[in-house]
Amino acid sequence: MHWDNIIFFLLATGLVSTSVAAVSSKRILRSAIFLAIALLFTAFVYLLLGAELLAGIQILLYAGGVITLIIFALLISEKLGDQKLVETHHGVIPALTASLLVLFILLYFTWSSPRIESLSNSRSLSEYGVSRTLSEVLFSTWVLPLEILSVLLLAAIIGALVLARQEKTKGEEREQ
């Protein structure tokens, strides 16, 4: 076995186990920490595949920014931080059946594919991970998806604001 295969399997095991821990932990703060570790593992997988910029962004934005915000929000709303999570939905058997079915489909088709071997042997082209190439193609080949993404973000901000904003009741309106 090649050494980067071994590293990949180590990273994958870490990623899967911390992800499972993040959704199965009963304390929400622990879930957040596990999520942060899982995101860090993802960043290392990106590094392994030669996408340095993506790895940097992953650490900076997700492991750094988003998780910090989540933990911050948990700490200032004390009620959430101390409470133990209670599962109210116990559909274990259908969930397990569905997941196993998906796993079976994924394994069956990838196992029987002759192409997968050549794919796994091909070395990754690391030029796409470099910020210079990335910025060039982002504003030439991929300019339309990029622009639509900016519209999408505007829509998401407006949507989030309208959902989070507290509506004034009729009584409050009259007082003003």
Add this chain to the structure above:
Amino acid sequence: MFKPILLESILLIGILVVFFMDLFLPKSKKIISGIFTLFLLLLLILISVTMDTKGLMFANSFVNDSFSITLKQIFLLATAIATLGSISHAERLLKGREGEYYLLLLFSLVGMMVVVSSRELLLLFVGFELMSIPLYVLSGFSKENPRSAEGAIKIFLFGTVSSALLLLGIGIFFAATGTTLWSPFSVLTGLTDPLGTLALIILLSGFGFKIAAFPFQFWVPDTYEGAPTPFVAFLSVAPKIAGFGILFRFLFEALDPLYINWTLYAFWLAALTMIVGNLLALPQKNIKRLLAYSGIAHIGYILLGLASGSQLGLEMSVFYFVAYLFSNMGAFLVVEVVNRSNGSDELDSFKNLSGRSPFLSLAMLVFLLSLGGIPFLVGFWAKLYIFLAAANSGYFSLVFLGALMTVVALFYYLNVARRIYIDKGTDESKPITLPLSLAVSIGICALLVILLGFYPEGIVTFSQKAISSFADSGVLFQNSLHHALSSMGM
């Protein structure tokens, strides 16, 4: 030079105008943003009809052909009817949030217009998200109603899973073919590998969530029940047609080598969706849930057109879009009016409607009969033509099943009609007053359902023009009779 994205550009400029207008309008004058939205949409329809915007852009990843133009016209029409139907609802119940309501509708519309034009999977994904995210927010727009929040969470969770599936499918598609771009003029290599089939299955499930085909339909009734009704009229029509638009373009242009596989999957999806939708509609006591399940059944009929895999099947699916658009949106708008006066969506609130508002009862009857497929309303031709296309491809068993299910459907549609005309209500008997905007939108829908029922040739020509771009760009419609028979073991 920017001809192919003319419609999208004007729409985006319009969105910015609505956005800034909303900042400066006083709270009592917000109705202006609704009226502006309506005129913007009418202007866009006019432009799409009169100007030639065909062409390719952005390294062939964005295409405006007669298929995408037709679908864009359908989306614009659906959004215009929904906006007209929303004006009084927004003024009454969404005070202070009207600007955002119209903005989110328009954002979703841009997303739909992008997805039906894209020939590139990442562009398609971004457009798909732009179409979906405003829908999640709009589903939860009635904040005072806990049902609305529940429905919004359900559509959000299902939508996120479908996006994740799409991304996974795109990744596998890329692994199989080495590209995310496709063109009807060249056949992608590598699709015959098992990875290609895997990508097809996963992408089909991703889109299946959006069009609410079985077994991905669970979010539909709950979301419809909680969301603002004029928005449900939009949600039940436009995003589903957009989902079919993607499927048509992607399956016929890119996945041509896997033709036998996906016609078979569409065959089974169509059969199961028809059965599940119609049977689950039977016991419903709430009109919005009933229409939700009947909508799922209609998706099954359209899937039948897709499964037939022929040019005729696609043309007749576009015909079905138009018929479904007017009948279903009209029915939901009548539900909105009844809810205004009774405050309830229960089937029993329709009792004695004929005595309270003859216009409304007649309109509802027309919509229900059209959805049920009674001659000579537009819904009848839609079903007949879809069955014809399926029979032409050799799916006689499916046509038989569809006809059987149509009888089942008539039972629950006529059940509503019985309450309107025969059952006497005891509690409510005062006449229903109709705001002008709702009366106009319901009137237009009802008139078109009747008129197009007498003149179906008009939509047939419209649909043929839409699908002609597939034949023009070299998509080979195979005679699927042989495949159909062999796949059924005959």
